[in-house]
Amino acid sequence: MGEVMRDSEPTAAPARGTSDDASVDLRFAMARAHLALLFPASVGFVELRSKSCASGRWIQRFLPAADLDAVARSGLDLCVDHEVYVGVLSRERRGGGRDDLRRIAATVWADLDSADASRRAAAFTPSPSLLVRSGGPGHAHAYWALDRELPVEQIEALNAALAERLGADGASVDGPRILRLAGTVAHKYEPSVVVAPFDPASGPGPSSPAAADHCGVDGRTPGRGFEPRVRASDLVRLLDPSRPRASAPAPGGSSLGRASAPAIAGVPSAVHRDAAAPGPAGGGDVRRRLETVPPASYVRALTGLEVDAHNKVRCPLHDDHTPSLHVYATAEEGWFCFGCRRGGSIYDLAAALWKRPLRGRGFMDLRDDLLELLFSDVRRP
Incomplete structure (x- = not known):
């Protein structure tokens, strides 16, 4: 990964959008809603990890999960000239390793690195609580928000089972995993792509009504496009049929x-x-x-x-x-x-x-x- 610089404070630059003020507001709502789904307990720290488009240098930031507005703003500030990722699980302390994680979590996920995997996830029952376009054609990240917290080891086991069932990336199941933050920009593609929540029926357009619907009015509460939280016991039974x-x-x-x-x-x-x-x-x-x-x-x-x-x-x-x-x-x-x-x-x-x-x-x-x-x-x- 190269040199990593740690920085626990957000930048002072104002958030910028890709086009106009409306897109800035919508992208903030995307980021804020994504964070609200990942960190419902508002405990510990959120890791933002970003890579400079110019130098390739990585920066780690650890912001309190109690202030998700600040985390969302920092992510949008960084994405002007950085690729921005978020640690999916809350950190107990300022660090990106396994020992830094909180030992319990309420989110499972799948890195859908093909159009086929994305189609399987869209048709999966229970439906993902959130689907986020991750950049490449047909690529997405799927999240299932659970109704209660489970040990990190079991979260990883469920991630692995989901990856096998969906044909997703089996290397992206670990607890310290970072994935792209919704509302930020994937600069590695030409043209750049907004990392946007989407409804499979409406497509992944970042300014579509479906994206706004998923984010709610202000990003602080899910819109009606979000599935309700999934019963953890149902997912365990489904993924362990034998x-x-x-x-x-x-x-x-x-x-x-x-x-x-x-x-x-x-x-x-x-x-x-x-x-x-x-x-x-x-x-x-x-x-x-x-x-x-x-x-x-x-x-x-x-x-x-x-x-x-x-x-x-x-x-x-x-x-x-x-x-x-x-x-x-x-x-x-x-x-x-x-x-x-x-x-x-x-x-x-x-x-x-x-x-x-x-x-x-x-x-x-x-x-x-x-x-x-x-x-x-x-x-x-």
């Missing part, structure tokens, strides 16, 4: 009973189901009762560990010096350790801790023990 069961333990029971590797690294496996196994309360009712226990509750009961503010605990399945086992909000999502890559349901965690099988009589005993542990009204006959 939802593999936990595998049986090795002969002799020496290895931990554990989930087979998820189809997407970082996405938990499905709840184990053994439809043929009866139980002390009549089979299906027992399964439904256990499978609705919140993960935080059963993790606490099984491990004796309290889930921290980031929904993590130290994983008891390996030597874990920093909490790497993530506890999800719903029983369907379960748990996943980003250290040892194990995860799954209440049954998977209990089997791993107690060194029990997940099939046959052993599974029925496991289930009965869980019922006794978690429900005071259940006793073995």
